[in-house]
Structures are given as C-alpha cells and as structure tokens.
Amino acid sequence: MSNANGMADKNLSNVVEDLAKSPVNSHQAQQQQQDSNDRRHQAALNHDHTPDRDHPKTT
Template identity: 75%
Template sequence: MTKQKAPDKNLQNVAKDLEAAPVNSHQAQQMQQQANDRRHQDALNHEHN
C-alpha cells in the first residue's frame, strides 16, 4: 500500500463546502445550483457513447 504524501483533495473540497454557510436563501440556492452544475458537467464528461 502506498503512503499518501498530500491531503486528499476531494476531502479538502468537501470540508471547504461544508464550512461555507449561506447568508440567506438566495445564496443557498446559488450554492446548490453550483453543486448541481458541477455534478451535471461531471456526468457529461464521463458519458460513454
């Protein structure tokens, strides 16, 4: 098994997202839309034809 030299980037991003607290409902909606957009783009990048 290899030793990990740097912190896991995925876990860093998750922690950063969890730290961000929306100020109001509009900001919360914007943050959710960004997450949805990233998820959608990831799905498009991994499609197999």
C-alpha cells in the same frame, strides 16, 4: 485523509470547503446548491462513455 503520495484528497477537501460555507440567506443557499449541481452535471458529462454509433467497435 490523503492519497498515496501524501497529498490531501482534492475531492474531500472540496467537500469540506463547501460544508464550511454557511449561507446568509435563502438566495445564497440556492446559489451554492446550484454550483454543486453544475459541478456534478459537468463531471457526469466528462465521464459519459456512451457507445459511438457511427463507429461501432469490432470484436
């Protein structure tokens, strides 16, 4: 899968890389899951568009 520029989709390639890793034990599996959760949480923080209560928009 590629984007309009013909380059591979970065999100898709990251998912493929994550799926290609097979953990050798439960600790490694937990660490991989935590890495995924941390990235998801950071992405949510980066895209948080809560209204600014100190400086509300004027209409």
